[in-house]
Amino acid sequence: MISDKRLAVAIYSVAIPSxxxxxxxxxxxxxxxxxxVLFGKFVQPVTYTQxxxxxxxxxxxxxxxxxxxxxxxKLLLSHPxxxxxLRNYLGYGPLSxxxxxxxxxxxxxxxxxLPDIFHIQWARSAEEWIFLKKxxxxxxxxxxxxxxxxxxxxxxxxxxxxxxxxxxxxxxxHAVSYAMVKEAVQxxxxxxxxxxxxxxxxxxxxxxxxxxxxxxxRILVVGRFHWKKGYQYLFDALHKLKSINVFFSLTLVxxxxxxxxxxxxxxxxxxxxxxxxxxxxxxxxxxxxMLTHDVLVLPSIEEGIANxxxxxxxxxxxVVSTDCGGMKEVILNGENGFIVPVRNPQALAEGIISxxxxxxxxxxxxxxxxxxxxxxxxxxxxxxxxxVQMYEGLKSCA
Amino acid sequence: MERTKNLxxxxxxxxxxxxxxxxxxxxNTMKTMLAKGIKVTLFTDKPGxxxxxxxxxxxxxPRNRFLRPVKVLLVLCLTFLRAPLRVLRYxxxxxxxxxxxxxxxxxxxxxxxxxxxxxxxxxFGFATLGIYREHLGRVMDAKLxxxxxxxxxxxxxxxxxxxxELLWKNLDxxxxxxxDLYNVACRLGLPLHVPHVKINPAVDVNLxxxxxxxxxxxxxxxxxIITVARLHWKKGIDYALEALxxxxxKGIDFTYTVIxxxxxxxxxxxxxxxxxxxxxxxxxxxxxxxxxxxxMGASHLYLQPSIQEGFCNAVLEAQASGLLCIVSDAEGLxxxxxxxxxxxxxxxxxxxxxxxxxxxxxxxxxxxxxxIRRSARRRVEEEFSLELQAKRFAEFFS
Numbered sequence: 134m135i136s137d138k139r140l141a142v143a144i145y146s147v148a149i150p151s152x153x154x155x156x157x158x159x160x161x162x163x164x165x166x167x168x169x170v171l172f173g174k175f176v177q178p179v180t181y182t183q184x185x186x187x188x189x190x191x192x193x194x195x196x197x198x199x200x201x202x203x204x205x206x207k208l209l210l211s212h213p214x215x216x217x218x219l220r221n222y223l224g225y226g227p228l229s230x231x232x233x234x235x236x237x238x239x240x241x242x243x244x245x246x247l248p249d250i251f252h253i254q255w256a257r258s259a260e261e262w263i264f265l266k267k268x269x270x271x272x273x274x275x276x277x278x279x280x281x282x283x284x285x286x287x288x289x290x291x292x293x294x295x296x297x298x299x300x301x302x303x304x305x306x307h308a309v310s311y312a313m314v315k316e317a318v319q320x321x322x323x324x325x326x327x328x329x330x331x332x333x334x335x336x337x338x339x340x341x342x343x344x345x346x347x348x349x350x351r352i353l354v355v356g357r358f359h360w361k362k363g364y365q366y367l368f369d370a371l372h373k374l375k376s377i378n379v380f381f382s383l384t385l386v387x388x389x390x391x392x393x394x395x396x397x398x399x400x401x402x403x404x405x406x407x408x409x410x411x412x413x414x415x416x417x418x419x420x421x422x423m424l425t426h427d428v429l430v431l432p433s434i435e436e437g438i439a440n441x442x443x444x445x446x447x448x449x450x451x452v453v454s455t456d457c458g459g460m461k462e463v464i465l466n467g468e469n470g471f472i473v474p475v476r477n478p479q480a481l482a483e484g485i486i487s488x489x490x491x492x493x494x495x496x497x498x499x500x501x502x503x504x505x506x507x508x509x510x511x512x513x514x515x516x517x518x519x520x521v522q523m524y525e526g527l528k529s530c531a
Numbered sequence: 532m533e534r535t536k537n538l539x540x541x542x543x544x545x546x547x548x549x550x551x552x553x554x555x556x557x558x559n560t561m562k563t564m565l566a567k568g569i570k571v572t573l574f575t576d577k578p579g580x581x582x583x584x585x586x587x588x589x590x591x592x593p594r595n596r597f598l599r600p601v602k603v604l605l606v607l608c609l610t611f612l613r614a615p616l617r618v619l620r621y622x623x624x625x626x627x628x629x630x631x632x633x634x635x636x637x638x639x640x641x642x643x644x645x646x647x648x649x650x651x652x653x654x655f656g657f658a659t660l661g662i663y664r665e666h667l668g669r670v671m672d673a674k675l676x677x678x679x680x681x682x683x684x685x686x687x688x689x690x691x692x693x694x695x696e697l698l699w700k701n702l703d704x705x706x707x708x709x710x711d712l713y714n715v716a717c718r719l720g721l722p723l724h725v726p727h728v729k730i731n732p733a734v735d736v737n738l739x740x741x742x743x744x745x746x747x748x749x750x751x752x753x754x755x756i757i758t759v760a761r762l763h764w765k766k767g768i769d770y771a772l773e774a775l776x777x778x779x780x781k782g783i784d785f786t787y788t789v790i791x792x793x794x795x796x797x798x799x800x801x802x803x804x805x806x807x808x809x810x811x812x813x814x815x816x817x818x819x820x821x822x823x824x825x826x827m828g829a830s831h832l833y834l835q836p837s838i839q840e841g842f843c844n845a846v847l848e849a850q851a852s853g854l855l856c857i858v859s860d861a862e863g864l865x866x867x868x869x870x871x872x873x874x875x876x877x878x879x880x881x882x883x884x885x886x887x888x889x890x891x892x893x894x895x896x897x898x899x900x901x902x903i904r905r906s907a908r909r910r911v912e913e914e915f916s917l918e919l920q921a922k923r924f925a926e927f928f929s
Contacts, residue, residue: 284797284801285797287797287800287801287804288796288797288800288801289797360795360797360798361798361801365764365769369880393686393689393690393764394764394765396686396689396690397685397686397689397765397838397839398838400689401838401839434801434802434805435801435805475805476773476802476805
């Protein structure tokens, strides 16, 4: 299957466009000379300047139906054997039912353009693509990111079993942190196949300007509303700060509506004056917020490695993070930020106080160290070639 | 004689859906009213299966946005044909209240199943159901009343300011399940002159076995702790888990069973994994009532760590079943349990205090525990019986 021509890697992340991480990976791989094929469902229009990025997305509605039909006819005419092979493997065709119809809608574009390597970004999708390996010898790669590995399968034994069945067919795995590998091995992953490649940021200089001193601690939190973000513990910590007369303000940047749970908690703990909530911001706007706050807090219960922490450290914003997921691989307590135990409002409150009481010299040192950590270990220019190496390794195994 | 008088009363009980598993209170209320000879019709917004009372479901909007105006028009015409004078009167009242046309249409549509009926009383099971139905009483020559529940006054107004302004003005009577909720409603602008009646939830004590065979703490280990609650953030089960982690660290041998299901299942199971409590904690899911009684009977200690709670039927059942109850101080729970007499009340969101209280309670001499158990059961028999509830509701609607 794999020839000497330019290596074609398919990235499957369900939605097109995907998250910041994955979009950076796509562009980075294209810049390294790979042909990158994107499969998935369009959620927004997307354009790339790189000609080696080929977007083969599915659309919704009537247009999607016509597109599906056209692709299906093309598949029958150009690769009838592929259709027959998959139909026999699945035991159903596209007209067997609504669910089957939608599954084939996903499969047909991939059958039309079989890549050398199919890189699935979210573990939940792993099982349904095993046929690519079994029938067409496409190399399968899976990324271990976030809740799909470290939370969802714990409460869902069916999902956990599907992981155990699916993972043994994969040729390689990418983990966003070493902590994530520990989680993944519970589902029968062969550790020797795992490549830990950190997410990377494009290089930039450490901004010189330090936030203007303020009477109150200006805390920034950026992240979606999800229980694993641990905002409940942060609000409990803020309540403790308030009870000992520490002055602070908190800006919470998150998409969507403030959940009832948090709204009630703010009201219940009398924190409505101190906490303001911004309903989603662009990357640039978040950066501006980072430059005008004293500390970024990550109160999460579980994470891979939080991108927002890397961005804050690169901009010289002090970080107080819980010791969840791979955060300890980024932050050394007191060296380049602060790390506190998970689900512990008292420790979180103390962490925020420690960050605010730093002397000018210590603050400068921590900012510099934080920036160095990101530049050395979470550098896009250094990490993208590691993905290429992983893919090349699979090619040489073929 | 009294029965003949009551027959003239016809109460329209308005709910959003047929009372479910966690709404024992509503079912009991209607059943006891029927038993007292009060005619009851249940009006729900959503269809559902109700066997014990006459049930009229409202019209629902179709998903297809093109069909929606057609259905609305049909329903308006139908309602006009069934009750022309009332509809005209309703429009006139709404217009004099400066309601715009879309609001008038909405008001008629959502009450189209109620308007044609002859009722002496219209009672909203939740205050939120009275919004856009504030004038129904005047239009239908019926007394308008509402129950206020935890969600109504503690959560909904945080998002919708002044939501009840009009409802308060049009109410003839108000029912509260606890004094605390009434005070919250007053802070939300409920005029003091609106008559209010506190009728607590009730349980059928006969369903619970006598206390004689009740398991004694210390005679059997592990300590069996139980909570019956939906897996919802407001039940505060995560705080109970934190407290139990502290107990485990102190070497206490216990099991914790949570009966109920809900949207926070994944979060809670994750927490149990992260805390290393998988061996001691069981999420038993939703169980039939007889099994709940059996499980309660086999336990030693009941926890209700809620963050927000109107009153809580499960705590009444726990007391009836002879469990030692430790509850949080969320709203009505402080009236449900008399601290130090029928159980113990601890501050909410405070795992340390909860853990300490559990330790104190299990260390009490058996005689003292038995005194608490007996007082709790006696108080439930005397103050929270179905008979008493029925009598009070009959008075409420007379």
